[in-house]
Amino acid sequence: MxxxxxxxxxxxxxxxxxxxxxxxxxxxxxSEVLGHGRQKGVTEVYRxxxxxxxxxxxxxxxxxxxxxxxxxxxxxxxxGAKTRETGDGKIFVxxxxxxxxxxxxxxxxxxxx
Amino acid sequence: xxxxxxxxxxxxxxxxxxxxxPALAFFYGGMVRRKNVLSVLMQCFIIVCALSIQWVLIGxxxxxxxxxxFWGGLQWxxxxxxxLEPYSEYAGTIPHQAFMIFQAMFAIITPALxxxxxxxxxxxxxxxxxxxxxxxxxxxxLCHWVWGIGGWLRNMGAxxxxxxxxxxxxxxxxxxxxxxxxxxxxxLDKNIPTPHNMPFVVLxxxxxxxxxxxxxxxxxxxxxxxxxNAFVVTNTAAAAAGLSWALIEWIHNGKPTIFGVCSGAVxxxxxxxxxxxxxxxxxxxxxxxxxxxxxxxxxxIVKPLFGYDDSLDAFGVHCVGGIWGALATGLFASKLVNPxxxxxxxFGNPKQFLxxxxxxxxxxxxxxxxxxxxxxxxxxxxxxxxDEKTEAIGLDLTQHHERAYTVLE
Numbered sequence: 001m002x003x004x005x006x007x008x009x010x011x012x013x014x015x016x017x018x019x020x021x022x023x024x025x026x027x028x029x030x031s032e033v034l035g036h037g038r039q040k041g042v043t044e045v046y047r048x049x050x051x052x053x054x055x056x057x058x059x060x061x062x063x064x065x066x067x068x069x070x071x072x073x074x075x076x077x078x079x080g081a082k083t084r085e086t087g088d089g090k091i092f093v094x095x096x097x098x099x100x101x102x103x104x105x106x107x108x109x110x111x112x113x
Numbered sequence: 114x115x116x117x118x119x120x121x122x123x124x125x126x127x128x129x130x131x132x133x134x135p136a137l138a139f140f141y142g143g144m145v146r147r148k149n150v151l152s153v154l155m156q157c158f159i160i161v162c163a164l165s166i167q168w169v170l171i172g173x174x175x176x177x178x179x180x181x182x183f184w185g186g187l188q189w190x191x192x193x194x195x196x197l198e199p200y201s202e203y204a205g206t207i208p209h210q211a212f213m214i215f216q217a218m219f220a221i222i223t224p225a226l227x228x229x230x231x232x233x234x235x236x237x238x239x240x241x242x243x244x245x246x247x248x249x250x251x252x253x254x255l256c257h258w259v260w261g262i263g264g265w266l267r268n269m270g271a272x273x274x275x276x277x278x279x280x281x282x283x284x285x286x287x288x289x290x291x292x293x294x295x296x297x298x299x300x301l302d303k304n305i306p307t308p309h310n311m312p313f314v315v316l317x318x319x320x321x322x323x324x325x326x327x328x329x330x331x332x333x334x335x336x337x338x339x340x341x342n343a344f345v346v347t348n349t350a351a352a353a354a355g356l357s358w359a360l361i362e363w364i365h366n367g368k369p370t371i372f373g374v375c376s377g378a379v380x381x382x383x384x385x386x387x388x389x390x391x392x393x394x395x396x397x398x399x400x401x402x403x404x405x406x407x408x409x410x411x412x413x414i415v416k417p418l419f420g421y422d423d424s425l426d427a428f429g430v431h432c433v434g435g436i437w438g439a440l441a442t443g444l445f446a447s448k449l450v451n452p453x454x455x456x457x458x459x460f461g462n463p464k465q466f467l468x469x470x471x472x473x474x475x476x477x478x479x480x481x482x483x484x485x486x487x488x489x490x491x492x493x494x495x496x497x498x499x500d501e502k503t504e505a506i507g508l509d510l511t512q513h514h515e516r517a518y519t520v521l522e
Contacts, residue, residue: 010506011506011507012505014304032520033520034521043514044510044514044515045514046515055521057520
C-alpha cells in the first residue's frame with residue numbers, strides 16, 4: 001500500500017480529479033495549502049504595494065492506493081496537472097503501513113478500495 | 114414651487130436607490146465562486162462611477178431632454194439648463210436636479226443587473242466598454258421612449274411606474290443575449306458552481322429590499338399618498354413572493370431554502386415595480402405569489418432545457434419577473450388608486466393590457482437587437498471572453514491582481 005501526496009495548482013484540481021476518475025481512483029482527500037516553490041505567482045497589488053514573494057495557494061491531494069494502482073494514480077495526476085510551467089507541483093509517494101476502515105474495522109488492502 | 118417635504122423624500126430615495134447597486138454586488142457576489150467575488154463587486158462599483166459621469170454629461174440629456182425623436186437632444190449636455198427650479202413636466206415640486214439625480218440611480222443599476230448573466234468569464238476591459246455603449250444606445254433611448262417628454266411609448270399610454278420595462282425587462286433581455294453569445298462557463302457540467310457565501314446573498318437581498326422603497330415609493334416624486342401606496346404594495350408583493358418561492362421549493366424539493374426566499378423576494382420586488390403606483394394591496398399579493406412560480410419555472414426548468422448559462426439568473430428573475438409585472442399592471446391598474454394612471458383589464462379596460470403587451474414586445478426586440486450589435490462590436494475590437502486558463506484561475510487575481518480571502522494571516 002502506498003500513500004500518494006500531490007501538491008498541484010488549484011486551478012488544475014478539476015482536471016486531475018477527472019483523470020483520476022478515469023483510472024477508477026475515486027477516494028481522495030483534498031485540502032487547500034500554502035507553499036513556497038521556485039515559481040512566482042500572479043502578482044497581487046494592494047494600494048500600489050506589490051506582493052510577489054508571498055506563499056502561494058496550492059491544492060494538496062492525498063490518495064491511499066494498493067500497489068497496482070500506484071502508477072495509474074501518478075499518471076493521472078501528471079496528465080491533469082502538467083502545463084510544463086514552473087509551479088505545476090510535486091508528487092510524493094510514501095509506504096503506507098496500515099489502513100483501517102472505521103465502519104467495519106477491516107484492515108489492510110481491502111480497507112483502501 | 115419647491116416643496117421641502119417632497120424634495121427631502123426624493124433626495125433620500127435617490128440615496129436608497131444608489132445603495133441598491135452595492136446591494137446587488139453582494140447579492141451577486143455571494144453567488145459566485147470565491148475566486149470571482151471581487152470581480153463582481155468591482156463591476157458593480159465601477160458602474161456606479163462610470164455611469165454617474167456618463168449621466169450628468171450626456172445620459173440625462175439623451176434620456177429626458179424633450180424630443181419626439183429617437184432619443185432626447187443634447188441641449189442638456191453637462192446639465193446645461195438643468196437647474197434648481199422645478200421642471201414641471203417631470204416633477205413640479207422638486208428642483209429639476211433632484212429629479213435628475215434620482216433618475217441617475219436607475220441608469221446606474223440597470224446595466225449592473227446584466228452582470229448576473231455573464232459573471233465569472235468576461236474580460237474587465239471589454240465589460241467596461243460594453244456597459245458604456247449599452248447605457249448610451251440601449252438604456253438612454255428606451256428611457257426616453259417610456260418616460261421622456263415626446264417619448265412615443267409614453268404617448269401611446271404605456272404604464273411603467275418605476276421601471277419594470279425600462280429597467281428590468283431591458284436588463285433581463287440584454288442578460289439573455291449576452292449569456293447566449295458568450296457561452297457557458299467551462300466545466301459547468303462536471304462541477305456545478307455553488308454560491309461561495311450565502312450570507313452575502315441574504316445581506317444583498319435585505320439591502321435591495323430596503324433600497325427598493327426608494328425605487329418604487331420615490332417614483333411618486335413626492336411625499337404623498339401615492340408614495341405610501343407604492344411603499345405598501347412593494348413590501349406586500351416582496352413578502353408574498355418570498356413566501357411563495359419557499360413553498361414551491363418545499364413541495365418540489367422537499368426543503369425550503371434561504372436562497373429561495375431571497376430569490377423570491379427579489380422577483381416580487383421586480384414584478385411590483387411597474388405596478389406600484391397603479392394597483393392596490395390585494396393585487397400586489399397575487400402578483401407576488403405568481404411571480405415566484407414563473408421565475409422558478411424559468412430558472413429550474415427552462416434554463417437547463419435550453420442550456421444557456423445565465424450564471425446568476427439575471428434573465429430568469431429580472432426579465433421574467435419584469436414581463437409578468439408589466440402585464441399584471443395591464444390587468445390590475447385602477448384609476449381609484451391613481452387618477453393619473455389608467456384602468457386595467459380587470460377594471461374594464463382591455464386596451465391597457467394590449468398597450469402593455471406591445472410595450473413589452475417592442476422592448477424585447479429593440480434591446481435584443483442592439484445588445485447583440487454592441488456585443489459583436491466590442492468582441493471584434495477587444496474580445497469579450499477571458500481564455501480558459503484565466504477563467505480557471507479566476508477573475509479576481511487575473512483581472513485585478515487582488516484576492517478576497519487569505520488562507521493564513
